[in-house]
Amino acid sequence: MADLAARGEVPEYLFWVGSAGAFDDRYKKVTRAFVKILEYLKINYAVLGTEESSSGDIARRTGNEMLFQMQALMNIEIMNGYGVKKILTCDPHAFNTFKNEYPDLGGKYKLVHHTQFLFEQITKGRLKMPGSELGGKKLVYHDPCYLGRANGVYEEPRAVLDSLGVKRVEMPRNRSFALCCGAGGGQMFKEAEKGDKEIFIERTEEAVATGAELIATACPYCMVMLTDGIKYLNREEGIKNYDIAELVAMSLNL
Amino acid sequence: MIKQIAFTITLLLTIAVFSYTLRGLIKKFKLTRPKTIGSPGKRLLITLKVALLQQTIFRKPVIGLMHALVFWGFLMILFGSAEMIVDGLSGTERAFSKLGVFYNIIIAAGDVFALLILVIIVAFIFRRVFMHIRRFEGIEMKKWSHTDANIALTLILLLMVSLLGMNSFYLLGAHDIKGIYPASGIISGWFSGMNPENIHLMHELNWWVHIVLIFVFANYLPYSKHFHVFLSVPNVYLSKLGALARIDTMEDITREVKLMLDPQAALPDTVGDEPIERFGLKDVEDVNWVNYFNSLSCTQCGRCTAVCPANITGKKLSPRKLMMNLRSRMDEKAPGLINEGADYNDNKSLLRDYISEEEIWACTLCNACANECPINIDQPALIIQMRRYLVMEESAAPAELNAIFSNIENNGAPWQFSQDDRMNWTEGLTMNVEK
Numbered sequence: 001m002a003d004l005a006a007r008g009e010v011p012e013y014l015f016w017v018g019s020a021g022a023f024d025d026r027y028k029k030v031t032r033a034f035v036k037i038l039e040y041l042k043i044n045y046a047v048l049g050t051e052e053s054s055s056g057d058i059a060r061r062t063g064n065e066m067l068f069q070m071q072a073l074m075n076i077e078i079m080n081g082y083g084v085k086k087i088l089t090c091d092p093h094a095f096n097t098f099k100n101e102y103p104d105l106g107g108k109y110k111l112v113h114h115t116q117f118l119f120e121q122i123t124k125g126r127l128k129m130p131g132s133e134l135g136g137k138k139l140v141y142h143d144p145c146y147l148g149r150a151n152g153v154y155e156e157p158r159a160v161l162d163s164l165g166v167k168r169v170e171m172p173r174n175r176s177f178a179l180c181c182g183a184g185g186g187q188m189f190k191e192a193e194k195g196d197k198e199i200f201i202e203r204t205e206e207a208v209a210t211g212a213e214l215i216a217t218a219c220p221y222c223m224v225m226l227t228d229g230i231k232y233l234n235r236e237e238g239i240k241n242y243d244i245a246e247l248v249a250m251s252l253n254l
Numbered sequence: 255m256i257k258q259i260a261f262t263i264t265l266l267l268t269i270a271v272f273s274y275t276l277r278g279l280i281k282k283f284k285l286t287r288p289k290t291i292g293s294p295g296k297r298l299l300i301t302l303k304v305a306l307l308q309q310t311i312f313r314k315p316v317i318g319l320m321h322a323l324v325f326w327g328f329l330m331i332l333f334g335s336a337e338m339i340v341d342g343l344s345g346t347e348r349a350f351s352k353l354g355v356f357y358n359i360i361i362a363a364g365d366v367f368a369l370l371i372l373v374i375i376v377a378f379i380f381r382r383v384f385m386h387i388r389r390f391e392g393i394e395m396k397k398w399s400h401t402d403a404n405i406a407l408t409l410i411l412l413l414m415v416s417l418l419g420m421n422s423f424y425l426l427g428a429h430d431i432k433g434i435y436p437a438s439g440i441i442s443g444w445f446s447g448m449n450p451e452n453i454h455l456m457h458e459l460n461w462w463v464h465i466v467l468i469f470v471f472a473n474y475l476p477y478s479k480h481f482h483v484f485l486s487v488p489n490v491y492l493s494k495l496g497a498l499a500r501i502d503t504m505e506d507i508t509r510e511v512k513l514m515l516d517p518q519a520a521l522p523d524t525v526g527d528e529p530i531e532r533f534g535l536k537d538v539e540d541v542n543w544v545n546y547f548n549s550l551s552c553t554q555c556g557r558c559t560a561v562c563p564a565n566i567t568g569k570k571l572s573p574r575k576l577m578m579n580l581r582s583r584m585d586e587k588a589p590g591l592i593n594e595g596a597d598y599n600d601n602k603s604l605l606r607d608y609i610s611e612e613e614i615w616a617c618t619l620c621n622a623c624a625n626e627c628p629i630n631i632d633q634p635a636l637i638i639q640m641r642r643y644l645v646m647e648e649s650a651a652p653a654e655l656n657a658i659f660s661n662i663e664n665n666g667a668p669w670q671f672s673q674d675d676r677m678n679w680t681e682g683l684t685m686n687v688e689k
Contacts, residue, residue: 021679035685046687046688052673059659062659064646066646069504105508150621176625183618184619185637189655191654196568
């Protein structure tokens with residue numbers, strides 16, 4: 001944004017990479033896949049780069065309202081300074097806090113999750129999915145809580161997946177009934193409390209039981225949890241998990 | 255005339271007991287924190303969909319339909335109950351029958367629903383007593399919870415039996431029948447041989463049993479989990495609006511943070527004139543009145559707990575327990591707070607003595623509980639508020655989270671990576687990502 005601002009330009013979208021998108025090795029691949037798609041579609045976008053900082057979502061959800069508001073107010077100052085109107089992101093948690101919580105503090109933006117963006121590009125005919133080696137493969141989609149239940153985005157990710165020609169199946173608990181991957185509310189960063197089982201194992205077992213060879217999701221936390229789950233169940237040979245952006249990029253040979 | 259006097263006394267007694275209960279409740283609400291409730295239009299629409307049309311309860315279609323039929327039936331029968339009060343006070347018989355066709359429809363519906371509710375309640379009792387329903391169990395479900403449920407169901411059962419009895423003997427005894435009674439029409443056939451005197455007696459008996467049971471029921475409810483019958487509709491009106499995962503902003507903190515970021519900023523003195531008592535929620539006086547209303551409306555159906563990922567995987571957290579604990583703790587602490595004022599301290603608190611830190615930290619904030627609640631109770635709100643207390647008043651977050659906080663403070667990410675490395679993901683890309 002800074003470079004563009006120096007040239008007096010304002011891009012259509014700010015692409016919010018997110019901390020996981022920038023630092024988590026697995027999710028960096030998703031970020032790369034998604035910017036390749038943006039490039040392919042010749043989208044006018046920019047990132048904040050080193051000016052980006054935590055959205056504060058984790059701080060807020062673990063009770064540190066002070067830290068959340070500090071992050072939020074700093075981010076808003078930067079984004080408003082650049083005249084940001086639309087934000088694209090692969091992170092449902094950033095999506096949720098920007099869309100529903102930043103307005104209270106003076107940050108009002110139009111939020112687009114990458115699955116919504118891909119859906120829109122496909123329906124507008126700008127993105128045409130060619131047949132690929134994904135065609136006919138059995139795939140199951142895991143709804144991220146902060147995209148689905150929190151913000152009602154259930155069908156767009158599914159429509160994008162369907163455009164890939166995969167054989168899509170559902171888990172018994174899907175859409176608003178979906179079971180959390182276990183990472184929300186700060187759980188990603190701490191040991192789980194004592195119990196009979198880890199939530200990510202419960203969810204991965206449900207996904208594996210569908211017989212799918214691909215598990216798709218659209219959230220950095222879900223990605224980590226499902227990857228761990230597949231490892232834990234020793235199913236790394238037969239089952240792979242991807243973000244929807246990666247599957248689209250794969251189909252396009254990007 | 256004697257009947258009128260007897261009825262008036264019974265009614266006054268009922269109102270007196272109810273007023274006493276209500277006074278106690280208002281005192282408890284006065285201990286809670288304020289919260290503004292706007293957007294009446296939106297709220298009425300939600301109430302129409304979720305309460306009157308029973309939208310959420312149909313997520314379990316079979317049992318949901320059964321509940322919806324009981325609810326809709328109650329609404330129809332309520333009309334007849336109001337008529338009974340008018341009849342009782344003024345000595346009339348079927349006073350509302352002047353309404354003509356409308357009367358016939360409502361009374362006929364009420365009569366059919368009475369039979370339907372009776373059958374459904376028998377099924378509900380059977381389910382509770384003989385079937386093992388997982389969501390009716392849990393650490394928070396004590397013997398009293400089950401007894402309470404069975405008492406309420408039995409009262410409803412008796413209400414329906416007496417209503418059908420009243421209607422049936424009315425059909426047999428009245429000279430000029432007002433209203434239509436499809437279900438009682440069949441039942442009355444069984445008693446057609448009875449002599450007129452007994453028919454009259456049975457009608458009176460059922461009439462009195464029905465109205466007295468209504469009065470008893472009304473005064474029992476506020477002390478029962480079935481307070482739900484009165485409070486669930488208004489509770490839906492008090493639903494959280496907007497996205498399910500939205501968390502309210504603490505405005506008193508915004509002021510502090512703004513001053514921290516820019517000490518020279520001149521901020522209007524809109525908030526913060528009163529000293530902030532405590533951040534977050536430690537005990538009942540920290541909850542707002544909607545939180546408390548939620549706890550009184552909860553009927554312990556356990557749909558929230560049944561979908562909670564933490565609970566499913568054997569953790570101690572149960573969203574239903576939070577509501578039950580809040581209600582019990584208020585009952586325990588309110589008398590002291592009312593008599594001795596805000597400084598009253600019994601060396602106990604909602605957090606820790608009722609709800610453990612372990613429960614609070616087990617939540618993934620997936621919002622499945624709030625999404626599942628048929629009357630839109632906001633369980634995560636309590637969790638967030640308790641976490642706020644632990645973090646901001648006591649710095650008592652789990653150690654891993656404290657590390658995350660300092661990472662975010664120092665380098666703007668939960669991980670210990672420098673903010674300068676935020677573009678490292680572009681390595682290996684052939685294209686140029688615009689900054």
